[in-house]
Amino acid sequence: MKYPIVVGVDGSPSALQAVRWAAEEAKRRGVPLRLVNVYSTPIGLPGGIVEPAVVQKALNDQGKLWLNEARQVAHEVSGELRPQLVLMTASVVPALVKESLNASLLVLGTRGLGGFTGLLIGSTAVLLAGRVHCPMVVVRGTEPVQGPVVVGVDGTPKSEAAVAFAFAEASLHGTDLVAVHTWADTAVDTVLLGHPEPPDFEPAQQRAYETLAERLAGWQEKYPDVHVAREVVRDHPSRALLRYAGKARLVVVGTRGRGGFQGLVLGSTGQHLLHHAPCPVVVVHTEPDHQE
Known part of the structure; x- marks a missing residue:
């Protein structure tokens, strides 16, 4: 836990907000803060009009300015x-993946300039979340909320790393933990649509409570100081987590879950939260099983 907190810096207000959040966490944890700016020379510059060396120097000077602001x-x-200031020429995603090897957290803003433009939009976020070697934090929201830590529990061992991180965060911040597990039987809903007799979902709901209890077993004993609220919701995971995130300090999800694909390990729930959550989102990477 003495690894630094690494922040991607690009001069945008979003990145500076991420720096502020990361600085608070570095102070609380007693770990170093590492501010990183990554840039690359644009491809296809018109020859004879703009010298590559001039562009390189301009980007370098701009990066230094942004790092000093951060x-x-x-x-x-x-x-x-x-803070340690790091300026490098490289491709953004591989550079940040390498940085994550020796980081306790990798922290990013929601929007960016320069090399980070579009970083958290579309497939690049999925690639980064699936490759980094430490928890990745996307700082959303404008003001910090003194609320609980919310964690999505998908009912499989894949969410174990997210649960572990969420308990540690709740203990560190002295706040409650809300563990959210969702369930739904879409096939049954379709068959019974318009049926005069309301379906009995109580057995399925009971199984969902049992599943959540299994996934939390042991962690409450390890963190007796953390009060845990267990929430079982019959809804889509994205909608349910967004509701709880409205009053949360942060929301934690894993990179894998039911129906996850090896090539798109973040999943639709994680992507939806990265775009719409009103608070910081933590994506905790789960290593694949050996047989996969």
Whole structure:
């Protein structure tokens, strides 16, 4: 846990907000803060009009300026922080994946400029979330909320890493943990649509409660200071988690779940939260099973 918190910096207001969040966490955890700007020279510059060396220097100077702005934001949070400033020429996703090898958290904003433009839109977010070696935090929302930590529990061992992270965060912040497990039987709903007798979902709901209890077993004993609210909801995971995220400090999801594909490990729920959650979203990567 003495690995630094790494923040992607690109000069955007969103990135500076991510720096502020990361600085608070670095101060709380007693770990270093590492601010990283990644840039690459645009391809296809018209020859003879703009010299590549000129563009390279401009990008380098701009990166230094952005890193200094980010350092100032970190100092505003805590004058004791001495952030490490890193400026590199590389492709963004591989560079951040490499940074995550020796990081406790990788922190990003929701929108960006320069090398981070579009980073959290579409497939790039999925690729990054599936490759990083530490929890990835996307700082959403404008003001920090002193609410609970919310974790999505999908009912499989794949969510174990997310549950572990969520318990540790709730304990660190001295706040409650809300564990959300959703269930639905779409096939039964379709068959019984318009049926005069209301279906009996009580057995399925009871199984869902039992599944959630199994996934939380042991963690309550490890973190006796954390009060856990167990929520079983008959709804789509994205909608359910968004409702709870409205009053949350942060929401935690895993990169894999039921029906997950190896090539798109973030899943639709995680992607939806990255785009719409009103609070920071933590994506915790789960290593694939050996047989996969």
